[in-house]
Structure formats: structure tokens, C-alpha cells
Amino acid sequence: MLSLRVFNKKFIHIVRDEKFIDSAYRDFEEAAPNQNVFLIIGLIKKLKFIKSAKVFFIRPRVLWLFAPLSHFFAKAVIFHSIGSVFEENLLLKINSKTNIAWISWGYDLFPRLKNIEEYLFPITKGFYNSYSYSNETINDQLNGNFKRSFKVKPSNIDLISRINFISPVLKSEFNLLSNSFIIENQKYLRWNYLSLEEDVISKNSEINISGKSLLLGHSGSIWLNHLDGLKELDQLDLEFDQIILPCSYGDERYISLLKESLKEKSETIQLIDHFLPYEEYVKVLEKCKYFLINTERQIGLGNILFFLYYGGFVVIRKNNPVVEWMSELEIPFTELDSSDFVLVKGGDLETKSTLLSFWGKETKRSLTIDYLAKIGS
Template sequence: MILHLINDEKIVNRTIESYEAVLNNENVFIVFCNKGSGNFVPKFVRSRNNVIFYDEKCDRIERDFSDFNKIFIHLLDIRKINFVRKYIRHTPTIYWGIWGGDIYPTLLAGRGYQLFSPENSYLKRNKIKRNLLLLLNYYKIKSRKIEKFIHEKVDYIGGDDGDILLLKQYLGVSKKKFKSFAYPYDVILGEKLKQCRVDEQSKCILCGNSASYTNNQEYVLNFLKKMGVDSSYKVKMPLSYGGDKEYISLIIEKGKQYFGENYIPILDFLPLNQYNQLFIDARICIYGSWRQEAFGNIIIALYLGSKIFMSKNNPLTGSLKELGFSLFIIEEATQESFFEPLSELDKEKNRELIIDLYSLERRQQLIMQYFSDRD
């Protein structure tokens, strides 16, 4: 039996469905929700027989978990560590699936890993606040508890190879690895959009996936200006979640300053089908993160045939290139190479790799390989 510890997030319903499709009746999901006070109400995850909604502020679980021989922690945080410390009295095998947000802000940034480009407004605006937090030792205390748990309790780590390598370099973490991913391309796109390709006549550039500070939006806008993007192009930038109002306003102001009405911030949260349409219209996609981020977006863009630019500072860039994907480096781009269309050969290669590595069938094979107790 597998006990999953997972947050109340948009992708969790399909995660549950993937595991149940392969290992039916062998999973229980503890869903952590409501970071605020009062009674918790799940925002995304649907109620099921094998789902337990949990809030440590309303801690009333009365169950023996000793029959679970595997625990899968989807995104490691203090709440899940506290849960394991309180409820798990035996010694199951513990798997940790990295999401990205669980290693960069706390574990790596505190040890000197650079997340923000120099022109990032968040870096400037929050400098005093961040220095005070460091002075109070907040991040260090938090990371010590997480590091201790990783070293003492975690048996397997799954995620991007670049993330796992950073854990070894910065924290000395060396654990057995398992393969896992959260974004099967065919589930995200559906049958109709699977048949689509990027519109090669489009003059639309899609930038990033959210208003998160680590998207380094100003870094991307400066890059586009340097590349000579003119008024014949539309620059679209999803800003519907992450960040804060002041930060988003600063990004929009710079986008309008550089590209006028051709800069289009996407401020409304779009249904998945509408969001996927953005990729079909985007011949070029830019991801300025210096950390593993927007993986699902990148998978879809590669499958549909977009030309993708990523930062050399992002470990995911190296991982994808090692797998054979054709993508381009922001810091190495020239005006000539930027506007040159992606070749049909490279499009087909990227598409075939996505089908081989990031399909629902592949995900289910990996679940069976690493989590089944069947002979």
C-alpha cells in the first residue's frame, strides 16, 4: 500500500487517477489544504473514498498507517514532515517527488543559489525584508529541519536530474533515484489538440507561465528588446497567478514601455483548453527562469513545435538538451538565430521525444516499475 502526501493543487486529480489506473485500491492520498485558519475546504481536489483532507490546525486523523509500506511525498515541506513525525511509527520506504518549489527558495537559495536576474524588481523591492528574515535566521532554521529529514528519512528522490544534482552539490544529498513526472502531454492536450501544430505564420511570442518572481519577466523583456522584436510581433505573458499586484504592475509597465499595445499580459486564469491555444499561436516561447519551472508548459510547447529559448542558468535546460531536445539558450542567442524558424527535422525530433518520454502510458509504466509490489 502507498500513502501519498500531497497538496491541494490543480494537477492532483489527474495524479490520483494515474496511480489508481495502475494500482487500483492500493493508494490513499492525504491532501494538505487550507493554509489559513478555520475549517478547511479543498479548492481543487475532488472527494474520493481514498482521499483524506488534512489540515494540521484541525488535526483529527484517527487511523493506523502501519499497513503502508511506501510513502510518497509529493513536494516536501514542513507540514508533511510534521505529519510523518506524528503519524508514521514504523519504517516504510519514503519516496520524495521534487516539484521545484520545495528545493529552490528554502534549501538552495539559502546556500547561495541565484534565482533572480539582476534586474528583477522583486530582488530590489524586497531586499530589506529578505535581509531581516535572514538576520532572524528564519530560512536557516526551516531548511535545517528539512535537510535533517532528507538525510535521515528519505530513501528515494524523483525529479529532474538537474534538481537532484543540485541537491548533491549544495547539500551533499545522495539517495537512490526514481523516475517520475507530473505532466503527460496527451492528458494535458486531449485528443483534438494532439493533432495540432504551431501556426508557422504566427507572429506571437509567449513568455513564461506565471507572475512568479522566479519567472524573471524583466530578464525576458530585456532579451526580446535586445533581439529586435518589433511591432509586427505580439508579446504575450501569462500573469494570472503567483507574484503580487505591485510586482505584476511593474512587469506590465515595463512590457508596455518596450512593446506598447503589442505587449499583452494575460491576467485572467484560463481553462486548460483555452490556455493550450496560446501555444498553437506561439511560434516562439521564452522561459527566463533560473530554476526548474513551467515544465508542463515546456513539454506542450516542444510537442506542438514551438521554438523554445531557456536560460543557461536553469538546470532543466541542460537536462532537456542531454535527452536530445532541440532548444536554444537565451544568453547565446543572436538576432539572426532568434528569428530563424525551427527546422521540420527538429520539430519532429522534439515531438517524438515527448511521445516517448512524457505520455500517460509512460507515466503508468514508471508507476508500475517503482511502486508495484506485484510479482
Template sequence: MNYHLMIDDKFINDFIIDAEAAAPNQNVFIIDAGPHQIRHVKSDLAIFAPYHSPLFLETIKNIQENDQVFIHWASDAAINFVLQLPEKIKTGLFFWGGDIVEIPYSIYKKDIYGRLSLRYFEKYEERPKVKWNPLKPKRLFRTLSNRYWKYKANEQKVLETRIAFFARLNYFFNWNILDFDWILKNYQTIAVYKYFFYNFNPVPAQELVAKAKIKQEYTTILIGNSDTTTNNHMEILETLKKFKSEAIKLVIPLNYGNKKYGDLIEKRAVEIFGRDKVIALRNFMDRDAYYSILDNVDLAVMNHYRTQAAGNTLALLYRGKKVFIHERSSTYQLLNTNNVQVGNSATIAEMSFHEFSSVPTADSIQHNIKAIDQLFRIEEKKAVLKDALA
């Protein structure tokens, strides 16, 4: 039996379908959330059981040594559960990104944040918050201790736990070999790389298949994919400031992550560009509604320094959009190495508005689509999944 430890996310429904097609009735899908907390996962096969809840413990009580456990989002709870399993139980990690390359925060933060974003992260997000309630002095003291006196020790404990996790991990599933190279650089592991990608579903309907876009009276720029600090919004807003007098509109997805951070970014964008040039997406949108927005942007800037927003990037490229990704990102590095024509967001500061906003040619669009099709091989992915689960 294959036990999948998962979170409530838009990719999970399609994965459940694919896993059952690969190994019918050989999977248990456990979502780390209660039924009332669910927003994305709709599958009848999903079991909604937070880790260590009575239902979770009941679900996993019969795990045998010939079973397998797969993590889809490496939370501390999921990792600690795996480390309690007998050594003979094989384990796999379906790599997402932020659950690995950001943690421990104190070690990797300078690799994934720009100067302004790092300052914000260190002040508001890095350390646990203090719960200032004098009526609960024990909790107050504990949270004070975790934020200040025990922070370094707690970070060291997280690191040691992850070292132990990668030492016993058997399989690493991802589509970008450069992310596996990152693992090998930072951890000792026996894990074997397995080619896999979640169903991004980036390809538009046939009538929207990418073609050269006619320039409109203004240029619509998508910035980032969520209200998370790893988007490095503050840096890219400062870079784009020189274009504030141009005929532009900024579309900024700020509906998935940290609302307070989203408030800050929306406010800063309006301060620089004016309310009439900023469209902040603040409410939940299903995938179809979101992709309809991607249909109507002219270009996008994904200023992440780590792997992130791959689904957005592919959806945009299939739609013939111009996409800038930061050169530090493993997504940029892989696409660039494989001749996908993407811009480097680190060079926007040196560009004229014409260079920045010029639309791709029909030939370059088709070139990109063919190159991406070679990178994302559906039949190979299905075969790898069947081999792993059957």
C-alpha cells in the same frame, strides 16, 4: 497503504487516477486545504484536510510501519510531519522544484534570480512581513522579530530540518536526473532516484499536431508561466526592449502566484511596449483554455534559472513553437543534452529580431517531438509507479 500529502494543483487529479490504476484501494490522498479553498482537485477520493487539522489527524492515526508516505510539494508542514514518523516507514518525494531548490531562501536566492528580480525578491518577498497593528503588540513584536532579529536563526532551522528530511528520504521521483544530481550535491541522502512525471497532457488534439507555422503580420511571444519572481520577468523584458518597435504582441501569464508582483510586471511591460502590445492573463483559466492560447503563440521565453514550467515547455514544443529557456535551468540542460532544439534565453540580447522570431522548420518540429517522446516514456512511468505503490 500509501499516504499522499498533496496540495491543490492541476496535476493532482490525473495523479490520483494513475495511482489508483497502479494500486487500487491502496492510497489515501490528503489535500492540504479545506473544501472551500479548492480550485483544482475534483476527485472524489481526495480528503480535504489541512495538516494538523482534526480531520488530518483522524485520517493518519492508523499509519503502520509497513505503510508509505509520499510528499507532493515539500512544505515545511509536510516535512515536519514526515520527520515525526517512525524510521521504518518509507517516504518518497515527488519533486516539483520551487519547494526544494528555493528554500532556504538566503542560501539559494542568488542561484535562481537575475539581478533585478533578486533586488525585488529581497525587498518584498524574502522575509516575513511585519503585521503593523499596535492593538496587538505581541503579534507585532513577534513578526518584527521574525523579519529582523531571528531571520538568520529561522533560516538555519529550516536548513537543518531539510538536512534531516533528505537524510531519511527513501525515494526521489522525477523525470530529470539533473534535479536529483542537485539534491546529491546539496544534501546527504539515501534516496533512490525513480523515473516519474506528472501527466502534463501537453500533446494537442490530432488536428493541431505540430506543423510549420505560417508567419503572421505580428509575432506573438509568450513570456513565463506565472506571476512568480522566479520567472525573471524583469530581466527578459529589458532584453526584449530592443524589439519594442517590431510588430509583436506579448502574452504574459500572471494569474498564478503573487498578484502584487503580477501588477508590477504588467505595468512594466506596458511602460516599455505599450498597452496595445501587452496581453496580461490575470484570471484563472482551466488547462484546456490555457492550451488554446499556447496554440496561437509564435514563440515563448521561459527565463527561469531553475527547473520550472516543464509542462508549458513540452506543450509548446509539441505544438511546433520556438522556445527559449535559460541555460542555467536544468530543463534546458536536459533537453539540450538530449538533442531537443531549444533556444538559450541568455543569448537573446545578441540576436537580431529575425534570428529571434524565425519559425522552426517542419523537420525541426518533428525532430523535437521524437526526441521528447524518448524522454517522456509513459509506459515506463506507469511501471515505476506500480512498483512503488503496489
């Protein structure tokens, strides 16, 4: 049973049923045992992605009523992405004495910089305009007058001004945000999900990327511009025997449009639309020599780390924030002639060492302890 006891302050995490929450729970509980409460806003339902984290469901009305009293029970409130108008309004309702931390997932950051259509390329933009695209939000779980109360979207300036600490996946994303809004650099606090040893390497010590396929994207997200990516491949000097599109999760309407568009190319393109256990997904990755990411926003970083560590090739747009991150870490890459892409070859000892230093278990443990100390002060 959930109990928000006065004077027994804890770190309050606002989360959703997503695959990274188990690792977040593990890391925060290791850093501060029994000091974290993970909340999912909405009615109780069967969890799809969270397997091990201890989470509580809380009705939005209850959380809304308690928000002004947060200084009595919360050391800090941590938003694991801000993906709905309700969460934005809730954020501004939290008592000013309570620190607020935002761990961005990318999808909740880039639309604050410019309209999503500006990240889409011609073919995908046509898909976008063919239907009303929107991520499922917490507002879908609300009803009646309570839902209608949150149609007003707070300004990004008000939100960012209220947030005390911002943790995008990469520092280069914070730089983009800082260029668009006046943000003190002190607000940046490095933290994000996963560690290489626990979430990538430990389960896959015998990985051998020996196939000749190309992995196009990692999900059925419209941000990945799949069909435009296929067109770009005609201009890139890459040798592969098959294209694999993992679409086991993402926007169902967009995935349906992809299926319809690709049904006559089933001999050369394999679209995976069913859930794969992690071990089976790794076998798919082993078949792929290349991983192509056709987007200007950070996405699919887990797959990028996998290919960089195990020796595949990552093909990514020059102006993707991941390229700036690789430059800062001195991970070498080459520009592909007459294109907007760079090619990164992974697997060498220096790259592995760099990744372990930046994204390793010990680094992650130290970052998490520091993170909680700063937001809880």
C-alpha cells in the same frame, strides 16, 4: 469518510489543491486501484484546481498524532512537494519503519540549494526586496500554540537523510541536489506528473502554432524574472509582433507590481490576469511562435513540452536544468549569439518520437507501477 485502518495499509499521499493532482490520482489509481489515500492538510474548503481526484481534508493535529503510528496503516507516505515548515516537521515525525517519498515540484527543491535571491535577476530582485515574499504555506491554516510549535525549521540534511526516495521533475535536478548534499544515488526514483497523450496531445490534435507572438513565462511566479526577460529581449535576435504574459495564477503581490510596471506598454504587451479554461489557453499558445523562460530553475515544463511537440521555439537559459535534460535526450538546440540563452525548435518527427518515448502514456504507466513497488517494499 476517511478511515486509517490498522493492517489495511495504503499509500498515503500528502497533496495540496494544485492542477497536477488530478493526473497523479488517475495514474496512481490505475497502477494500484483503491490503494491510495490523498490527503490535504487543513480545514475543509472549496477546491479550486482539483476537479476529479478523490481527496480528504485532515486536520494537522490529527495527522501529527497518527504520524508515529504510520507503520500500521501506510505502505509509504508520498509528499507531493514539501512546501511548509509543518510538513517538514511532520516528515520527521513519521515512523522510521515507513518509507517516505518526495515528489519535488522545483519550488521546494531549489531554495534548499541556495537563497531564492540568487535565482533572481536585478529588476526582479528589487521587487523581491520591496516586500516580504513567501509562498502560502500550510502554516497559514494553523493557529494558536499548534502553529507556534512549528517555527523551527528542520535542517535540509536531516530531511534528506530521512527521505527514502526523491523524484524531482528531471534527473538533472537530482544531480544538483546530490552535488549540494551527500545523497546515495539509489534514492533517485524517476516519476513525475502528466503524460503527453492524456494531458497534452489528446485534447489538441488540431493544434497549429501559426502566430507571431512571444510568450514570456507561464504564470505570475517571481522565479520567472519577467521584467529582466523583457530587457534581455532587446539583445536577442527574435522577430515577434506582441509579448504575452500569462499571470492567471501566482503571487498576487508580484503580479500587481508587474501590472504597475507595464501599464504604459499595454499596446505591445498583453498581461493575462484572469483564469482561462484549458481550451482557451491553448488558443493563446497557438498565437505564440516563441516561449521564453528567463530563469535558472526548472519551471513551466508543461508549456515546454507543448512547444517542443507542436513546433514552436523555446528560448531558455543555458544553465537551466531543462537544457541538460534535452542534451541527454539528444534534442538539438543552438546557442544564441552573445547571450545566456539557447534556442530549441520543436515539431520535427524525431523530437516528437523522443518525447513520446520519455513522457508517453505507456512509459508513465510502467514508471508508476515500478514507483509504487519500490516505495512500498
